[in-house]
Amino acid sequence: MGSQWLQGFETGSAGQRGLLGGKGANLAEMTRIGLPVPPGFTVTTDACRDYQSAGRKLPDGLWPQITQALQQLETQMGKRLGDDRDPLLVSVRSGAAVSMPGMMDTVLNLGLNRRSVAGLAERTNDPRFAWDCLRRFIQMFSHVVLGLEMHAFELMLGAARRRSGAANDAEIPVAALQQLVADYEAEVLAQTRAPFPEDPLHQLQAAVCAVFDSWANDRAVIYRQLHQISDSLGTAVNIQAMVFGNMGPTSGTGVAFTRDPVTGENKFYGEYLINAQGEDVVAGIRTPGKIADLAVEMPAAYAQLAATCQRLERHYGDMQDIEFTIENHKLYMLQCRSAKRPASAALRIAVDMANEGILTREQAVMRITPTEVEHSMHSRLADDVGGQLLATGQAASPGAASGRVVFDAETAVAWEKRGDQVVLVRPETTPDDLAGMIAARGFVTSRGGTTCHAAIVARGMGKPCVVGCDALQIDLIARTCQVGSITVREGDVISLDGGDGRIVRGDAPVLAPEPSTALATILLWADEFRTLRVRANADNPVDAAKARENGAEGIGLCRTEHMFGQGGHHPERMAAVQRMIAAETTQDRLTALDALRPMQEHDFVGIFRAMAGLPVTIRLLDPPLHEFLPTDDQIAEIAVRNPGHAEALRKRKGQLHETNPMLGFRGVRLGIVYPEIYEMQIAAILAAAATVAADGVTVLPEIMIPLVGDKSELVVMRNMVTSLAAQYADGVPYLIGTMIELPRAALVANELAEIAEFFSFGTNDLTQTTWGYSRDDAEGGFLGRYLGDKLLDHNPFVVLDRKGVGKLIEIAVERGRATRPQIKIGICGEHGGEPNSIAFCHGLAMQYVSCSPNRVPVARLAAAQAALAARGMAATGSTV
């Protein structure tokens, strides 16, 4: 089988993520480079897979290997698990190859029981510490391994705190802890009808199985679905000698980031608790101290920690998120990993690291994900919210959102389904809330810090989040939250700004994102590396200018139907278009077209000026004519003023009705049957180009014929363009080309290229015809079922289908170039802004992709990454 089930920390390295999981690999790596890591070993993901396929039981031979590794650990530590006088305690922690924060389980202080607790107390001379460990162990083991509800234990712990008058858990005296242990044991007995397991080896085996089982728990499965992580990866289990942050005031535990995790600023950042164990920080029960304070409290440990963190960052070439424990002033590293960060921080970090020499510019570009570029262009709330400010919490994930308040995940899901925008408000979130977090626009918590669950998930999802807003008094029973005298009820609208922590009543004004200099820098670097040009789809001068601002190098698709008044912008144009369509004679049609031409020409002039020096691809009229006709109700209104025209419209509507308009009378078919329409458009394009060129502006019009299926159609159109060019173009150069959006066009691309000077793949329609999917119908219909049942991995309208549609594109590119080696090739469907599809286009050495103006920055990055990937570089950005 070649399965490897175990590996000690001292023999592994960071490259073994797949086998050891992220946590295990990084523990091995830190061990390897000499950092203070408590000894231990990893039970591998191989073992987990074999466990799963053995029907959730340890495969034969694994347990003896574990006990043997344990013996080595005992030898190394000079202690034995379960030893009554000096027991070895271990942590048992999950760790998958892909980070799944909080999704799986951990047991600390394992190995302790009523006998060894005395030995530990004696050995450390600290009975309170020993009983605290036992109390913690029983509580955690009961929850994680025995599957009991945490709630009862929390109630008993709270009661113990109150009875002993302790301000926090660390102040609970030893006697109260002993009573608490007895209470816990009674609870376990009551609930499981068995005493709490005292045998340390039994505890260990049960804990390993529990971690393996946690790979398949509901929240982990949902998380993996959300982030498209394979179920077959499995988790590793790390068994490590315990070190103790709860050994009194000389000990502590904390998490740290090598840079500010929210802004990305190069500033050591972290939180810690004195006399605590790791879960205390994460749970957000006590509010931790800022890492800078540790420099005061424990200067030596702090200095060692800071230096270690810097070393780790340089070692990994990335900002690190670490966990540490200080036991009697001695620093131990318990975990390191690349830190999650919001998009804006990711950009800043990548740019800074390149400037600091930690990364090359290529590496910096590969460090950013397309999703981060997208998220970095986040909105925020207006500064002045008119006295509606409710409270301010910690800014945990940037962006602004508004929505109805909901207080639990189920309500979030239900209300979102019925069409509401919702904001999830919780004391804190847990992995159980995940479905609700997916449904919500943003999250607010009254507890927790910027490293709490809600914050991490929000940053991963790119959703706004405010945490630790303790001014909010949330009443989950009454379903209200109180801020001073103000009561917010479930269903009330609030807004939040995850970039500055504000929570506002009502639907506050949202400001569009500000341009980020880090983003601009990354994109400039990306531009150096990419070979694909990026154009935008824009139909008017405003969009064209915006596209150019975002770095578009031309227009890849200018849809002339919008100039025909489609979309309701220009009712006077629409009226002219309707007259044109209702015309009974060519002469009437020409008269209507004469009215439209100056309007189109005016638009083209504006677009050409906005794109001075850059190519502009203009698609002649594409949609079926019936799309321009008024509704039956509108015709009834027209009939009041002009019964003749209404009758003509009604008649025409009947004639133009089609069973399958997608496959009907549209595109070049219109230009063949009503040549005067295309003649008008071509004349307007060429005349506008001549006008702008006369001002000394470089104009590069590219006339694109849609829905071509046969060369004969292009011949007719080329002849039309040629003869109009003689009349209107006045020496302005232009290209004529075609969309490839029908399978047949791809298959006869060699013939089309005899005429076409460029190809532009209309992948929306090409996907519809190749799959036989009507997008309008499929996405609301069977396609959802297909995606849900995993018959398809991706919606082919979102991610270009390489096997089918991509194969046709390959055929077309190859055949087109065989006829005309220099043919200009691009893509203008929505896939033009989707990174996977952009990589495909790069692979075919297309000249450009064209996407919506907002997607241009994403496409610039994706194009660079495709080029760098082709040089063998891997993308290193966070996948979550």
Added chain:
Amino acid sequence: MGSQWLQGFETGSAGQRGLLGGKGANLAEMTRIGLPVPPGFTVTTDACRDYQSAGRKLPDGLWPQITQALQQLETQMGKRLGDDRDPLLVSVRSGAAVSMPGMMDTVLNLGLNRRSVAGLAERTNDPRFAWDCLRRFIQMFSHVVLGLEMHAFELMLGAARRRSGAANDAEIPVAALQQLVADYEAEVLAQTRAPFPEDPLHQLQAAVCAVFDSWANDRAVIYRQLHQISDSLGTAVNIQAMVFGNMGPTSGTGVAFTRDPVTGENKFYGEYLINAQGEDVVAGIRTPGKIADLAVEMPAAYAQLAATCQRLERHYGDMQDIEFTIENHKLYMLQCRSAKRPASAALRIAVDMANEGILTREQAVMRITPTEVEHSMHSRLADDVGGQLLATGQAASPGAASGRVVFDAETAVAWEKRGDQVVLVRPETTPDDLAGMIAARGFVTSRGGTTCHAAIVARGMGKPCVVGCDALQIDLIARTCQVGSITVREGDVISLDGGDGRIVRGDAPVLAPEPSTALATILLWADEFRTLRVRANADNPVDAAKARENGAEGIGLCRTEHMFGQGGHHPERMAAVQRMIAAETTQDRLTALDALRPMQEHDFVGIFRAMAGLPVTIRLLDPPLHEFLPTDDQIAEIAVRNPGHAEALRKRKGQLHETNPMLGFRGVRLGIVYPEIYEMQIAAILAAAATVAADGVTVLPEIMIPLVGDKSELVVMRNMVTSLAAQYADGVPYLIGTMIELPRAALVANELAEIAEFFSFGTNDLTQTTWGYSRDDAEGGFLGRYLGDKLLDHNPFVVLDRKGVGKLIEIAVERGRATRPQIKIGICGEHGGEPNSIAFCHGLAMQYVSCSPNRVPVARLAAAQAALAARGMAATGSTV
């Protein structure tokens, strides 16, 4: 240029049709094999093309070549054109490569004038003959070359006959002929304001130009359009020494066929006139004698003629149509060509010739055209319908029918039930009309082309159909149709001939198809040569039996939707289907399906029995469910009885509405979303197979999954079939396969073949998606324009588009075989019955084609011809 302008008869051969035209090539061939052909030469089609491209004038250098060839002819004949004492006369006759009977012009007796007529009279000692020649020449030249109306000349000829008391032209005395010549000359002078041209060389040049010009006359252009003959072929001109059938009672002229041109019987057949020239026979002015009489009148000439004809038939290996002249007992051959013949005769001749050893069986099979097979199986209207012709539309499905006109399906059904024969007349038909179409004898539509719904259904049913007859103005309110001034009311009787498009008032005489043993023989021979199997598309036991009678070797497409009641056959099934569709829960759906299953199973049992021992491919439900729902009016009716069900139907109809149903929720998508529907169908198939197999009948069911685009769909279906097979199939072998009808299916055929044991190309849908043509919309819309403007050579729904759709088929075949070398491959679209497409399937070594039962004989022939063509044999049937 390589143009060759002239060639003498003595140097050419039959293989030079393209250059010499059919007449010239055959004159050369007859000369070559030593038959008595008057000497002459051919001005070639090269010369004609150069004449046309020079702007209708003789290209430089041609005339000197003609005069030089003329001098050689003069030397050979010992006479000179225009010689006053012994003039050479010539005929100037057109002759294109493709036979265009009567379309172009001929001038006889050229070279005569007022001076030479005396020499001819003296030389022949027959003044009457000489003046008859001059009279004929002036008349013919004036009409053909000078463009004068024939009418005035006919009037003068008739007057001369009456004045001289002659029974026919041959009896007009010489003086009267002399007066007639003078009258003719005066008429020419009056009409052309110029005297009749006397110069023989001038005459010759004008005649050559006139023949060339006749290539472009209106009737020739229309004829070529009708028969798809290229305008660029051009005609040749044959200049030949005259021989004279009008030299008194020892002379004559005639036409003959080597076999009976109507029945094909091997019997010498022909007609002749004594003392006449060729045009007299064709013109039908005198009633000619039967050729047998010639044996009595001129035994020697007859014997020579009969022997020559037999020799020609053997020489050409085909029945010949010849023209001859006897001049003073001496036989001259003036023309031979393969004779046109009706389909029944063509079959008889081919079989007879093979039995006589003139043809091999292979040659006999190549001699028959698919159209002849088709026509031979249908009745037709008599040619003479006594002035009752109403209009002519497009011939869409051959056969003749008469019946009372009805304007809707309900009336058709009702009247048929009460015993009337009805003809359904509609603007166009839809699936809603199916019940009416079943009831009617034939259909007429005013819209649509030969591939519209009515045409397809008609051919499937084998009923006569005429479509696109736009001369019919149908008024569905008044229940009349108007053709010009004639009004046809509902209930009036009309007749139609779907083989030629005629629509006739009243009950026109119908000629029954003669059951042809010759057809059976040809098809048996064809079966020996073909490698493609021929199956039929059939949905019920009756069609299956009919298909088998026609030679089908299995069913290639059994559409289960017809068993669901589509088409109105089974209202009780339709009701169950509607309950199934309207079901709100899976349980309700299962209950409705339980009602349908025994019905489907019963149908399958019948089909399996009918096709005992042969494979039956059954396609699971394909059409979108909304096609089964009632119309809004029908729902309103249902509401009266069952408001709840009506409401459910209405709601479901709204849910199932689609923008583009062709690309929507149909095919395997239904089977994925509602597995219980396919489960019911699969269970019914397998249970039926087991039932029939239990009787010892060999059953070969092939379960076909429609509209597959991805392997995952097939995996789901294969699993479904496998698990049902365990329950129902009871050891009966079966195959599972898929239709290839989406471009993506073709592109991923290698993956599909991992599951599919057979592929069947659904070329109707594959054509729709590859071209982006909605058939329902395109054929009544822009596609007509495309075909009219010659943007497309063929309607791709009729003739398989090899470049696009064919390319995808090639890809699919190659990829499918790469995965599964023995995969069974066939085609079941309508192209399966179209000869060009069948040849394509043969080229890809498919296992079978499947077509409508009526097309099976055509497909058998076409498959054999494809196989023989691949061996290098050419089809030799008549193209017209």
